[in-house]
Amino acid sequence: MMVFHKKFFLSIIPVFLLENISNDVVHNIISNGSDILNLSIQSSLIFTLLSFFPAVLLMMTCFTRIIIVFSLLRSAIGTPYSPPNQVLIGLSLFLTLFIMFPILDKIYNKAIIPLYKNEINIDTAVDNITKPLCQFMLKQTRKSDISVFLDLAKISLSSNKDNIPIQVLLPAFIISELKTAFQIGFMIFLPFLIIDLVVASILMSLGMMMVPPSTISLPLKLILFVLSDGWKLLILSLSKSFFI
Numbered sequence: 001m002m003v004f005h006k007k008f009f010l011s012i013i014p015v016f017l018l019e020n021i022s023n024d025v026v027h028n029i030i031s032n033g034s035d036i037l038n039l040s041i042q043s044s045l046i047f048t049l050l051s052f053f054p055a056v057l058l059m060m061t062c063f064t065r066i067i068i069v070f071s072l073l074r075s076a077i078g079t080p081y082s083p084p085n086q087v088l089i090g091l092s093l094f095l096t097l098f099i100m101f102p103i104l105d106k107i108y109n110k111a112i113i114p115l116y117k118n119e120i121n122i123d124t125a126v127d128n129i130t131k132p133l134c135q136f137m138l139k140q141t142r143k144s145d146i147s148v149f150l151d152l153a154k155i156s157l158s159s160n161k162d163n164i165p166i167q168v169l170l171p172a173f174i175i176s177e178l179k180t181a182f183q184i185g186f187m188i189f190l191p192f193l194i195i196d197l198v199v200a201s202i203l204m205s206l207g208m209m210m211v212p213p214s215t216i217s218l219p220l221k222l223i224l225f226v227l228s229d230g231w232k233l234l235i236l237s238l239s240k241s242f243f244i
Contacts, residue, residue: 059170060133062099062242065181067092069238072185076192077225078218099242103132134166137173139243145172192221
């Protein structure tokens with residue numbers, strides 16, 4: 001079984017600490033019939049979870065790679081404000097949920113539901129939540145990035161790769177995601193860069209040096225992207241680039 005530093009992970013998930021602390025409080029509230037106070041405690045736990053959700057979304061899912069690739073695509077085409085940020089973030093979010101659905105479903109069935117039914121304690125729930133996420137991150141992370149952070153943390157690498165601590169795996173995963181996203185962005189830039197060079201060369205050969213090359217190349221890049229069904233190909237390639 002994968003070994004994690006529970007103290008480290010509990011420190012970054014305050015909602016579990018609050019729920020663990022408030023078990024006796026909630027029991028006393030229910031026994032005294034104070035439903036209003038019980039509802040307020042549950043509401044505070046929900047808001048605490050929602051405040052932590054953006055950090056989890058950025059650090060432990062495929063959201064980072066997707067949003068960076070979409071941003072580089074927009075720069076490659078030459079439309080810095082179209083699609084707008086709201087559209088790209090929304091598309092990245094729903095694509096992240098689609099890719100991460102098997103992992104989220106496993107977490108929901110093995111951690112959230114049993115904890116809600118009081119079938120497991122908080123420590124078991126934390127293990128059931130972190131284990132699928134860490135397995136996902138480990139599959140996407142390069143061994144060289146893990147070795148760097150193991151050296152920085154002065155931790156010896158064991159033969160079992162499942163024993164990598166979470167404080168080492170998290171930054172290594174982020175670095176690997178950034179590198180992969182820029183590699184994909186480089187491949188996206190190449191065809192659009194060729195169009196820009198060809199258009200610029202034609203304009204210079206015709207003596208039309210006062211005409212901005214982007215005025216001619218932008219429609220060509222848009223029609224090339226649309227005719228090749230670029231959005232479908234990009235999303236298909238991004239989905240297959242993750243190892244679930």
